[in-house]
């Protein structure tokens with residue numbers, strides 16, 4: 001979502017780099033360029049102003065130091081990185097747990113902001129950490145709202161507390177209270193209360209949300225907002241701040257091509273941290289918000305930390321061990337192994353999203369390359385393998401013309417695609433044999449032929465920049 005900002009920052013810094021020694025006038029130039037870039041990305045005026053002012057002051061302060069290093073522009077870059085992390089909230093904040101279970105989380109926001117979907121995403125996230133969340137349907141405004149939450153709950157395997165006919169129907173406050181009570185009785189340690197939104201901010205909505213708040217005393221009120229609203233996201237946030245109050249922000253639809261202004265303005269203007277982000281419609285399209293990772297992405301440094309986390313989460317340690325043992329025994333790599341690798345890769349999410357986390361991937365030529373990668377490739381390959389019999393998966397050499405035609409038909413693909421897969425797989429198999437004979441390392445995880453090679457994650461991590469100096473300007477200079 002920060003594509004335009006990323007490419008603007010990248011051009012600002014490439015012009016700065018070409019100047020060598022940096023003069024005060026150069027700082028003025030880049031600060032003006034940065035301010036314009038922020039405004040064009042829908043960042044609120046006051047935030048753009050204070051941000052560029054901070055960059056200017058610190059850069060001027062650090063100028064002598066910065067110019068002593070071989071690459072002065074790096075020092076300025078680091079100042080921008082630190083300041084960007086700061087306006088994004090500085091540190092990641094986690095959910096505050098209630099002293100006495102359950103921890104109650106109430107979601108507020110406009111209709112369509114993504115509250116109901118988020119309820120499911122958050123519940124799944126909590127469940128995966130060993131919690132036992134309960135969803136509570138306190139949106140009784142729209143006829144289908146309860147139903148929608150029930151479907152969401154079902155899709156992630158989380159129970160939903162919903163009003164039963166004759167039992168407080170029509171009163172979202174009673175439902176919220178009863179839901180909390182139910183969670184206490186049934187020992188759910190988290191309660192996530194979904195509430196009604198409206199198309200625009202109105203008094204009745206605020207009053208209702210405030211009453212629910214007073215009735216259930218949530219430990220966290222999360223304001224859910226569509227990042228694509230741009231400047232309006234910040235205005236809506238202010239209204240909700242006045243009307244109901246909230247403790248943290250969730251930005252949704254970060255997968256869209258909004259210009260990112262909301263993310264950059266909202267922390268400063270509401271003085272509340274962004275806690276989570278949603279990046280798609282699927283339950284797994286959700287993550288903790290990490291200011292420093294986001295700053296890094298905006299500056300084109302990628303987000304290798306998230307990528308590494310996702311890889312770790314997707315790789316089943318048992319499966320990995322099985323591969324290693326198999327490999328050590330000298331068994332052949334089969335299509336069944338190939339399929340389980342594919343499935344692990346799929347668990348990591350969209351290929352384009354994953355690659356987008358690599359440094360430099362979100363600008364210019366790389367971006368084009370990225371867009372040409374087809375996320376459906378994995379799905380198609382999986383369909384083809386699944387149309388094969390176990391014997392065929394175990395030994396592709398038996399795949400004659402008739403069998404290939406049958407598989408193509410069964411998976412709804414072309415015979416040429418089946419041929420292509422078999423060729424790629426055979427090449428991979430050969431490579432695995434050579435690796436073994438040549439004493440190469442065991443195949444930890446995904447080595448999918450035809451797929452972009454996975455990065456050597458550790459090597460790509462930008463050097464950890466630790467400084468003894470507490471002063472960011474000095475710190476920047478040290479690193480220059």
Ligand SMILES: Nc1nc2c(ncn2[C@@H]2O[C@H](COP(=O)(O)OP(=O)(O)O)[C@@H](O)[C@H]2O)c(=O)[nH]1
Nearest residue numbers: 111112113114115116117252253278279280281
């Ligand atoms: N692309 C995308 N769509 C989303 C995201 N979050 C929610 N949606 C979609 O936005 C629409 C409204 O979401 P919903 O949860 O019903 O919003 P609510 O009215 O606030 O409860 C639905 O079609 C969701 O699938 C997101 O992060 N990305």
Ligand SMILES: [Mg+2]
Nearest residue numbers: 115116139145
């Ligand atoms: Mg809803």
